[in-house]
Amino acid sequence: MPKVGLFNIEAKQVGEIELSEVVFGAEVKPHVMHQVVVALLANKRQGTQSAKTRAEVSGGGIKPWRQKGTGRARQGSIRSPQWIHGGIVFAPKPRDYRVSTPKSMRKVAMKSALTSRVQDNQFLVLESLELAAPKTKEMIKILNAFEAKKTLIVTAESNENVYKSARNIEGVSVIPVNNINVYDLLKFEKILITKDAVSKIEEVYA
Template sequence: MVECVIRDWQGGEVGTTSLELKTAKPENAAHIVHRALVRQMNNARQGTLSSKTRAEVRGGGRKPWRQKGTGRARAGSNRSPLWKGGGVTFGPKPRDFSVKMNRKERRLALRTALLGRAEDMVVVQEFSEQLPRPKTRELVSALGRWGVSSDQKVLLIVTERDEMVQLSARNLCNVKLISATNLNVYDLLATDRLVVTATALEKIQEVYGD
């Protein structure tokens, strides 16, 4: 179980909350999180890269010159991989990179990765009412009051995507907005700080808690 301090819009402490999730054993934690990360990155690959073999390249039907008597090397096609404009030997072909992983393992890896970033987590009150209109400057100021520096990559986790919050955060290249039900291992690991609203933390406990 992790105890977290809740901060308001001004950065002051207004209470505490806790997050209790079942995680992998310490000796297996790194392995299962790594498997989940590799799975996610592999499944994101399109696998559409394709090159043509000598059989697929246009042309090359006629033998360039006779077999003997010219003093040149034997050649049966001008679309050989040895020739300019020829086919590719062992080139890439469309393939499926997807990796399978059990649902229980995926959820366990996600919970393990989340609690592994507990020291970098900042829990704040719901702040959508503080942004009646899109204002990136106010969101940046709030992040500073919450202890997040401007050069840190931030994963902002909310219960549901609010339009004003999304419009305020979209111009920040180091801030990514995500809902509590769409958590993934890659985003949790590829960030410096996690900023989670208190309601989103409750949603995480509800969805991922066993």
């Protein structure tokens, strides 16, 4: 079973914690993680962009000049795409970019991402993370102790004090464990996670 250090908020190791072999010692499958990340990013797209085709712009009902004899190029409408204020060729329309991925694939991708972070020694487990009040200075002190810059902080439950303490720090994000996803696990350089959050991950994915 993989083992990692257990730290306090001063970055001092206070023990070790055994991780589930099924979740944190799985085979890393980059191609599955890639597919899931692509789907996650596609599903974030709103797909609300829209422009008008020549059939939808106003005006242009009459032929601007006669077909022959003027010396000018033939034109059928002042709302053709080559005209100023004309329609857009192949105009984008609202659409759904959603990509569906099987639940089993998402599960494999999550295990792969967690295992890769443990193997890279960028998975730091905290004994607990409790702040008496929202203090950005306190959070910066904790991050500096771990030499952590681009960091994802994972808590067992929504923690308002931790969230408010970190929300103004560039490159740092705080999420409860039930909101973690493969993209966030791979995007950040380090993962700071509480011991209780690790237990919840193992309950779901073991």
